[in-house]
Amino acid sequence: MAPAPWFGLKGKAARKTARQSVDALPDGLWTKCPKCNEILFNKELDKNLRVCSKCSYHYKLGAWERIEITVDDGTFVEADAKLTAINPLGFPEYDTKIAKGRLMSKLNEAIITGTGEVGGIEIALAVADFRFMGGSMGGVVGEKFVRIVEHAIEKNLPVITFTTSGGARMQEGILSLMQMAKTTAACARLHKAGLPYIVIFTDPTTAGVHASYASVGDVIFAEPGALVGFAGARVAQQAGVVHRPDNFQTSEFQLEHGMIDRIVPRKDMKSTLIKMLQFCGCEEKSDAA
Amino acid sequence: MPPSEWNVLDFEKPIADLDTQIAEIRRLTMERGEDRSDDIIALEQDRDRLLQEIFSNLKTWDRVLLARHPKRPYTLDYVRIMFDDYTELSGDRLFADDHAMIGGIATLEGRQVMFVGQQKGRDLKDRQYRNFGSAKPEGYRKALRLMKLAEKFKRPVICLVDTPAADCSVGSEERGISEAIARNLMEMSTLETPVICVVLGEGGSGGALGIAVADRVLMLEHAVYSVIPPESCAAILWRDPTKQKEMAEALKITSTDALKLGVIDDIIPEPPGGAHRNVDLAARNVKNALIKHIDELAKLKTTKLLDERYKKFRGMGVYQESTEE
Ligand SMILES: [Zn+2]
Numbered sequence: 001m002a003p004a005p006w007f008g009l010k011g012k013a014a015r016k017t018a019r020q021s022v023d024a025l026p027d028g029l030w031t032k033c034p035k036c037n038e039i040l041f042n043k044e045l046d047k048n049l050r051v052c053s054k055c056s057y058h059y060k061l062g063a064w065e066r067i068e069i070t071v072d073d074g075t076f077v078e079a080d081a082k083l084t085a086i087n088p089l090g091f092p093e094y095d096t097k098i099a100k101g102r103l104m105s106k107l108n109e110a111i112i113t114g115t116g117e118v119g120g121i122e123i124a125l126a127v128a129d130f131r132f133m134g135g136s137m138g139g140v141v142g143e144k145f146v147r148i149v150e151h152a153i154e155k156n157l158p159v160i161t162f163t164t165s166g167g168a169r170m171q172e173g174i175l176s177l178m179q180m181a182k183t184t185a186a187c188a189r190l191h192k193a194g195l196p197y198i199v200i201f202t203d204p205t206t207a208g209v210h211a212s213y214a215s216v217g218d219v220i221f222a223e224p225g226a227l228v229g230f231a232g233a234r235v236a237q238q239a240g241v242v243h244r245p246d247n248f249q250t251s252e253f254q255l256e257h258g259m260i261d262r263i264v265p266r267k268d269m270k271s272t273l274i275k276m277l278q279f280c281g282c283e284e285k286s287d288a289a
Numbered sequence: 290m291p292p293s294e295w296n297v298l299d300f301e302k303p304i305a306d307l308d309t310q311i312a313e314i315r316r317l318t319m320e321r322g323e324d325r326s327d328d329i330i331a332l333e334q335d336r337d338r339l340l341q342e343i344f345s346n347l348k349t350w351d352r353v354l355l356a357r358h359p360k361r362p363y364t365l366d367y368v369r370i371m372f373d374d375y376t377e378l379s380g381d382r383l384f385a386d387d388h389a390m391i392g393g394i395a396t397l398e399g400r401q402v403m404f405v406g407q408q409k410g411r412d413l414k415d416r417q418y419r420n421f422g423s424a425k426p427e428g429y430r431k432a433l434r435l436m437k438l439a440e441k442f443k444r445p446v447i448c449l450v451d452t453p454a455a456d457c458s459v460g461s462e463e464r465g466i467s468e469a470i471a472r473n474l475m476e477m478s479t480l481e482t483p484v485i486c487v488v489l490g491e492g493g494s495g496g497a498l499g500i501a502v503a504d505r506v507l508m509l510e511h512a513v514y515s516v517i518p519p520e521s522c523a524a525i526l527w528r529d530p531t532k533q534k535e536m537a538e539a540l541k542i543t544s545t546d547a548l549k550l551g552v553i554d555d556i557i558p559e560p561p562g563g564a565h566r567n568v569d570l571a572a573r574n575v576k577n578a579l580i581k582h583i584d585e586l587a588k589l590k591t592t593k594l595l596d597e598r599y600k601k602f603r604g605m606g607v608y609q610e611s612t613e614e
């Protein structure tokens with residue numbers, strides 16, 4: 001590969017030039033890794049499941065991208081796609097934010113739920129999407145999550161959930177707080193039914209979601225380097241927490257402190273899920289059925 | 290009570306002035322033996338009218354200040370008045386005893402109950418000892434341990450909520466504050482004994498909810514219950530923490546809001562001017578409400594109790610289900 005035009009420049013100057021040069025490249029061809037600054041060819045990045053080939057930085061995935069790399073081809077059936085938010089408090093600018101969230105994510109809400117197969121095993125799935133208002137949990141996320149869990153109980157299916165969320169949706173006020181109780185109560189019923197509940201923290205999983213249905217899995221996996229924690233940086237700052245360790249609120253921090261079972265790189269996620277499902281007694285769907 | 294300048298909210302000042310005048314006349318009556326009872330009665334009537342007027346026009350932010358009032362009775366003040374007997378029990382059996390979350394066995398007019406609740410401190414030293422009412426993972430785990438103990442012996446659980454938020458220090462993250470709260474939400478949703486919760490002062494987000502998944506959730510009239518403190522929400526959404534008053538209105542955090550939104554079952558009235566003006570009366574009101582609900586819930590079979598608890602939280606929140614694409 002020919003040296004980049006900014007070759008020879010050092011440090012800040014090089015990075016600045018690199019950024020300008022990338023900006024100058026045709027849209028959608030290249031991406032710069034936010035962690036190691038490597039310039040990545042988008043096609044290669046996609047092929048690598050949107051993980052930096054140099055430093056293993058895991059890019060955020062949209063819910064559909066996640067489903068695509070997790071669920072067996074052609075098996076996913078979406079549930080409750082038509083649930084949409086209303087503005088229960090008449091909260092200022094909430095309607096605009098919903099519209100913006102839809103535009104940015106091309107989704108109706110911050111979570112996609114449904115059923116499908118993983119390695120031939122039938123599962124119920126809930127996948128959050130950070131692009132829709134930071135994956136925040138309001139009435140729709142809570143209801144969709146509970147419905148898919150109740151469906152799993154009815155149909156005897158394991159539940160897998162990929163979380164990403166800034167927390168409760170503040171624009172729905174106290175009603176969003178109650179989604180924590182609502183979703184976690186459904187998880188209690190899932191456990192009582194003896195069905196597997198597997199949670200995967202992806203970047204970021206924090207606050208109201210982290211402190212509710214995300215933290216009660218039979219097993220909890222996390223993608224490398226994800227931000228995972230209770231109090232968002234701004235909330236903690238407001239509360240006067242100043243000194244924070246370097247790896248604070250990362251997957252690695254949570255593993256070190258015994259809060260998750262395992263950090264699983266994206267390329268190994270599906271096989272790890274299959275192993276876990278098999279341990280839990282889930283079997284491949286037979287064609288006869 | 291001679292009001293000290295420190296502990297009087299702005300909108301309480303006219304009331305405090307009248308209180309001072311009344312106290313002064315009483316003192317003179319004692320010293321000089323004059324009969325000024327007519328003056329006192331007139332002033333007291335003025336004061337009560339003023340109280341009525343001020344308190345019927347409270348803004349949401351005023352209620353936040355009332356809920357955080359330095360003189361507001363805290364959990365243990367209610368415990369002392371309401372229960373015939375109280376024996377504190379400590380520790381989560383895992384790490385430590387949390388002084389921001391307390392609990393123990395108690396009797397409520399002859400009924401054996403388990404009590405858990407957050408406790409704030411009154412003076413500076415006490416406040417630090419109680420961590421400002423912000424419980425750590427060990428606090429939530431202690432609360433759950435005591436609730437499980439109550440379940441084993443089929444005693445009702447009373448949860449008294451008064452917390453700005455759960456503790457969010459590095460230590461609490463290390464010991465899994467999210468896990469502790471999440472586990473409480475899950476275990477409380479299936480706890481096989483009646484659970485009654487009263488938000489006494491600040492119902493601060495997940496920190497409050499961590500002991501508030503109950504068959505009956507009640508709120509004192511001037512308590513607040515919110516997903517986030519208004520000032521933090523203003524800082525995050527509007528990048529302006531000084532817009533706390535507007536945000537307090539927008540977030541709909543008062544007891545009347547919570548009742549309208551279906552988040553609580555009932556409002557417990559406070560004495561005129563707030564619970565701090567008559568702690569005994571406030572505690573009596575809470576006690577009567579607790580007895581009423583405990584006796585009602587005692588009649589339910591466990592399966593029905595749990596079904597209704599599930600349905601109650603299952604039904605919270607709003608959404609629309611459109612038929613078009
Ligand atoms: Zn990289």
